[in-house]
Amino acid sequence: MPATIRDVAKASGVHVSTVSRAFSAPQLVNAETRAHVLAAAEVLGYRPNRAARALITGRTHNIGLIVADIANPFFPPLIKAAESHARGRDYHVFVADTNEDPGVEEELVLALAKQVDGVLLCSPRMSNTQIEQLSREVPLVVVNRPVPGLPAVVMDVAQGARLAVEHLVGLGHREIALLGGPRGSWTNREIRRAATLAARNAGAELVVLGPNAPTEESGSAQAEAVLRAGVSAVLAYNDLMAVGLIDALDHRGVKVPDQISVVGIDDTALSRRTRPMLTTVATPTAAAGRAAVDMLLQHGDDRRTTALVTLQTELVIRDSSGPGPHRTAGPGRRQQPPLDGVASESRE
Amino acid sequence: MPATIRDVAKASGVHVSTVSRAFSAPQLVNAETRAHVLAAAEVLGYRPNRAARALITGRTHNIGLIVADIANPFFPPLIKAAESHARGRDYHVFVADTNEDPGVEEELVLALAKQVDGVLLCSPRMSNTQIEQLSREVPLVVVNRPVPGLPAVVMDVAQGARLAVEHLVGLGHREIALLGGPRGSWTNREIRRAATLAARNAGAELVVLGPNAPTEESGSAQAEAVLRAGVSAVLAYNDLMAVGLIDALDHRGVKVPDQISVVGIDDTALSRRTRPMLTTVATPTAAAGRAAVDMLLQHGDDRRTTALVTLQTELVIRDSSGPGPHRTAGPGRRQQPPLDGVASESRE
DNA sequence: AGTTCTGCTGCAAACGTTTGTAGTCGCATG
DNA sequence: CATGCGACTACAAACGTTTGCAGCAGAACT
Numbered sequence: 001m002p003a004t005i006r007d008v009a010k011a012s013g014v015h016v017s018t019v020s021r022a023f024s025a026p027q028l029v030n031a032e033t034r035a036h037v038l039a040a041a042e043v044l045g046y047r048p049n050r051a052a053r054a055l056i057t058g059r060t061h062n063i064g065l066i067v068a069d070i071a072n073p074f075f076p077p078l079i080k081a082a083e084s085h086a087r088g089r090d091y092h093v094f095v096a097d098t099n100e101d102p103g104v105e106e107e108l109v110l111a112l113a114k115q116v117d118g119v120l121l122c123s124p125r126m127s128n129t130q131i132e133q134l135s136r137e138v139p140l141v142v143v144n145r146p147v148p149g150l151p152a153v154v155m156d157v158a159q160g161a162r163l164a165v166e167h168l169v170g171l172g173h174r175e176i177a178l179l180g181g182p183r184g185s186w187t188n189r190e191i192r193r194a195a196t197l198a199a200r201n202a203g204a205e206l207v208v209l210g211p212n213a214p215t216e217e218s219g220s221a222q223a224e225a226v227l228r229a230g231v232s233a234v235l236a237y238n239d240l241m242a243v244g245l246i247d248a249l250d251h252r253g254v255k256v257p258d259q260i261s262v263v264g265i266d267d268t269a270l271s272r273r274t275r276p277m278l279t280t281v282a283t284p285t286a287a288a289g290r291a292a293v294d295m296l297l298q299h300g301d302d303r304r305t306t307a308l309v310t311l312q313t314e315l316v317i318r319d320s321s322g323p324g325p326h327r328t329a330g331p332g333r334r335q336q337p338p339l340d341g342v343a344s345e346s347r348e
Numbered sequence: 349m350p351a352t353i354r355d356v357a358k359a360s361g362v363h364v365s366t367v368s369r370a371f372s373a374p375q376l377v378n379a380e381t382r383a384h385v386l387a388a389a390e391v392l393g394y395r396p397n398r399a400a401r402a403l404i405t406g407r408t409h410n411i412g413l414i415v416a417d418i419a420n421p422f423f424p425p426l427i428k429a430a431e432s433h434a435r436g437r438d439y440h441v442f443v444a445d446t447n448e449d450p451g452v453e454e455e456l457v458l459a460l461a462k463q464v465d466g467v468l469l470c471s472p473r474m475s476n477t478q479i480e481q482l483s484r485e486v487p488l489v490v491v492n493r494p495v496p497g498l499p500a501v502v503m504d505v506a507q508g509a510r511l512a513v514e515h516l517v518g519l520g521h522r523e524i525a526l527l528g529g530p531r532g533s534w535t536n537r538e539i540r541r542a543a544t545l546a547a548r549n550a551g552a553e554l555v556v557l558g559p560n561a562p563t564e565e566s567g568s569a570q571a572e573a574v575l576r577a578g579v580s581a582v583l584a585y586n587d588l589m590a591v592g593l594i595d596a597l598d599h600r601g602v603k604v605p606d607q608i609s610v611v612g613i614d615d616t617a618l619s620r621r622t623r624p625m626l627t628t629v630a631t632p633t634a635a636a637g638r639a640a641v642d643m644l645l646q647h648g649d650d651r652r653t654t655a656l657v658t659l660q661t662e663l664v665i666r667d668s669s670g671p672g673p674h675r676t677a678g679p680g681r682r683q684q685p686p687l688d689g690v691a692s693e694s695r696e
Numbered sequence: 697a698g699t700t701c702t703g704c705t706g707c708a709a710a711c712g713t714t715t716g717t718a719g720t721c722g723c724a725t726g
Numbered sequence: 727c728a729t730g731c732g733a734c735t736a737c738a739a740a741c742g743t744t745t746g747c748a749g750c751a752g753a754a755c756t
Binding site: 055084114275 | 399
Binding site: 014015016017018021028029030033052054055056057058114 | 703704705706707708710711712713
C-alpha cells in the first residue's frame, strides 16, 4: 500500500493538515516542523495523490490533447512540444487520437472533461457550434482553427499558400492544381481561399481537386486527375499528399520538377527525405503546441476568453519546384523566405 | 458546475447509492427505477467523475505510456495502437516523452503512479534493478526489453539482425559495419550479439561503430567512420540512422547500394520514402502496443507475473541493399521473408 | 496588567464517488 | 401466524486530500 498523508502525519507526530501545508503552503508552517515532515515523507516514499487533491481543489493538473491522427507526421512534433512544455509546468498530458472522426472527437472531450483542467483540440473536424457547446463542459483551446469566442492558435497558412502560388507563378507556371484536404478542415478552406486569390491576382488558373483524405495514398490516387487537368504545378494540402503524388507521378514516368512542380505544406521531417527534396510551406508546429498549452494554463477558468494567436509560416524552397512552361526572365532560382517569428494579436 | 451524482439522486427522488448502482451494478436495481435515474442523468448531462471513483475503487482506468522520443517515427504507430486499444477497453492514456533520459523516466513513472493503473515503459534506458524497484510503486509492462520478473513484450530483433546479415552475406558482402544504437538499449545489445554471431557463422567480419544516439544526425555523423572502416555494407540500429547515413554517403558521392549497401531496422513509414527505398527489418510496433496494453489490463494487480511476449520480425528487402564485392552465383535478388505472426511464450 | 497581534497547529467539513450493512416491503412457506 | 426469503433501497463510512476556522502560546503593544 502506498503511503498516505496520514502515515506521514503519524510518523512525524503532527496533524495531517500540517503535512498538507508542509507541501502546498510552506510559509504557513514552522521551518523545523516542515523539515521533520519532509524527512518522514521521504523515508515513507510519500507522494501526494493528485486525484484526491483534484477532488477538492478542482484542478487536476492534467490536460487533454486530442489530435486527428497520431501517426500523421504533422502531429508528433506538436505532441512532443506540448507534452514537454506542460510537464515543465507540472501538468500531465492525456493524448488521444480521433482517426479524423468528429463523433469520436466529441466523445473524447466529454470523457476527458472531468479528468483534466482543459483540452487542446487540434485540427477539429466538428462544427463550430459543437465546439462551443463542448467548451461549456471544459476549457478548450483550439489549434489550427479559429472558433469565435474561444482561445485558439492558428498558423497563417493563407500567407503560406499565397507565397507558394507566387513562387510557382514566378517560375513560369500558369496552370496550377490545388490538391484539397479533408472536408471540415479550416486550414483546407483557408488554403483554398488564399491560393485562389493569389492565382487570380497573378494571372494564373487554379483548379481544385478534392476534398481528399490527408494521406499519402490519397495523394497518389489523385495523380491521374492531376495529369488529366493538364497543369504544370501542384500545391498539396500537406506534405503527405505531396509525397504520395510525387511517388505516383514517378511511377508513371513523369519527372518532378521537370514536367510537374509539386509544393507541399507543413515541412514535416519527411520533406527533407524525399527525392527530390520537397519545396513546402513550413508551419511552426512545436511552437503551436507550446502556445496552446500556455493559453490553456493562463486563462485558467475564464473560459470565454477569445485570444487568437497566429503563427507565421514561411516558404522553404527545395527541389520539387522548378521552371514552368511560361518562364520569362524571372527572378533567380532561390527566393528569400519572409521574416519568421510569431505574431500575436488579441481581438475582443 | 457539472452535475454530480447527488443532483441526479435529488432529481430522480432516490438515494445516491441507488444512482451509483444504476450505473455500475444494474442488476441490483429495479428496472423501472433505473430507467428513471438514467433519464434524470441524461437531462442533467451527468457523467460520473472518474477521479472520485478511483479514490475509492483504487482503479483509475488510466494508463501511462512512456517513450523515449515521440518524434522518433518508431513510436507514433505504437502510441496510436496502444491508445486506441486502451480506449476500446475504456482506458485513457497519458503519454510522456523522456528525451532518452533515464532520470526523467524514473521521475515520470513516480509522478504518474497514483494516477494510473499501470505504466507501459517503452525502450527504457534505466537499469533492470531500477525498473524492478519502480514496479513496486505501480504495475509495469516493459516494451522492447525483457526484465526478469516483469511482464514484457519484445520484438525478436535478434532474428531480424541475423536475417539482415545473412541477406548481406548472401549478396557477397564480407565486411559489414554495425551502426550501434544508444547505450543502455537492450535492443542494441541484442542486435549486436546476433549480428556478430551471424557474421561469424557466415564467415564475414563485423565491425561495430558506436554506441550512438538513435537519430538521423548521428547516422550522418558516422559516414566517415563507415568509409574508413572499408566495409561494403552497413546494418544500422534503426531506420533513422540508416537514412542519415545514406544521405551523408550521397553527399560524398558514394552510391547506395552500388558502392555500399545499407540496411535499417524498424520499417518505419520513411523507409518506403527514401531513394533508394530502404531494405529493413520490420518490427510489429502496433501489435506491440496492443499486446502491452492487454498484458497490463489482464494481470490487474498481481504485479509479479512474468509473462514474456515475443513478436516476430521479418526482413523487407527493398533497394538499398545490392550485390557486394564477393558475389558468387548466389540466390536470386528477392528472398522470401519468414513467416510472420506472433509467438507467445510464458516462462516461469 | 491587560490587550492585541503573530505564528503556528489542530479540528472537522468537504470534494464525488462506492459499498457493506441494515432496513422495508410483499409474499410464499412451514 | 410466525418465519424466512427475495428484491429492492437507504444509510453511512470510507478513499486521500485541502482549507476555513478556532485555539494556543508567546511577543509586543498600551
